Amino acid sequence: MRLTLALLLLATVFAQADTQTDIEYARVGEAALLLDLHTPSGVKQAPLIVYVHGGAWRAGSKSDVPIAGLLDHGFALASVDYRLSTQARFPAQVHDIKAAIRFLRAKASSFGLNTEKIAIIGSSAGGHLAALVGVTNGHRELEGRVGDHLDQSSAVSAIVSFYGASNLQSILGQSTEFGLTVRIPALKLLLGDVPEKVPDLAKLASPVAHLDKQDPPLLLLHGDADPQMPPAQSAEFAKAYLGKVSLITLPGSKHGGDEFYDAEHLRLVADFLR
Numbered sequence: 001m002r003l004t005l006a007l008l009l010l011a012t013v014f015a016q017a018d019t020q021t022d023i024e025y026a027r028v029g030e031a032a033l034l035l036d037l038h039t040p041s042g043v044k045q046a047p048l049i050v051y052v053h054g055g056a057w058r059a060g061s062k063s064d065v066p067i068a069g070l071l072d073h074g075f076a077l078a079s080v081d082y083r084l085s086t087q088a089r090f091p092a093q094v095h096d097i098k099a100a101i102r103f104l105r106a107k108a109s110s111f112g113l114n115t116e117k118i119a120i121i122g123s124s125a126g127g128h129l130a131a132l133v134g135v136t137n138g139h140r141e142l143e144g145r146v147g148d149h150l151d152q153s154s155a156v157s158a159i160v161s162f163y164g165a166s167n168l169q170s171i172l173g174q175s176t177e178f179g180l181t182v183r184i185p186a187l188k189l190l191l192g193d194v195p196e197k198v199p200d201l202a203k204l205a206s207p208v209a210h211l212d213k214q215d216p217p218l219l220l221l222h223g224d225a226d227p228q229m230p231p232a233q234s235a236e237f238a239k240a241y242l243g244k245v246s247l248i249t250l251p252g253s254k255h256g257g258d259e260f261y262d263a264e265h266l267r268l269v270a271d272f273l274r
Helices: 002-015 068-073 092-106 125-134 177-191 199-204 231-240 263-273
Strands: 017-028 031-040 046-052 076-080 113-123 158-162 218-223 245-250
Touching (some): 017 092, 031 068, 031 092, 046 092, 046 125, 068 263, 092 113, 092 125, 113 125, 125 158, 158 263, 218 231, 218 263, 231 245, 245 263
Parallel strands (some): 046 076, 046 113, 113 158, 158 218, 218 245
Antiparallel strands (some): 017 031, 031 076
């Protein structure tokens, strides 16, 4: 019932927006990388949010946009598909998302977007990827060369992570027994092995390993009863962050749920972005 209600709410929000689906932002070999663009009706030069879906890095789709309510706050949303870990190992996912940002900047005028400042938001594994993209502007190994707009910047001006990972070197030690059953196979697909067996790659994939004072403002939302993604990941990230950071803890909340994306919390996100 909750899922059906959520889908109905999304359909209602998108019905009031201008939507373009399956926009090709890059190709890797024969594979097309696609995004969906939702812009609030009647708003010219809407500020842009790039949204990164979750799914343990191995599943999920750009059609899942729980932050769609931010359209009502005047933001445009570009929901991005990227190569999943079943298709390519890390850092392919980051290369793809950065390519999407460069594409959107290159095409800003034709889409009617304001890309002077772009925010990136992600949920779960998408929160991890959003944070990693956000704190690694210009990083040689993570920037990649995907897409046709390498002259454009992939920088973002704000990061929001909903219950995402921040340190793949510490995550297993913080996980519950149930969390390990989810996280170990997911990390093996993403990195090729558990982090302790590929420490350099695990470090490269950890947002906390790339921090400096130039990083954009960061907002973290995490449930303190999350059995899948350790709440300690967000606490560790907030403590280590050198720029402006806010951590919102939802008492009793688990891994996701409607409460993260209700009117109150989306208003907090919108206020943070402004």
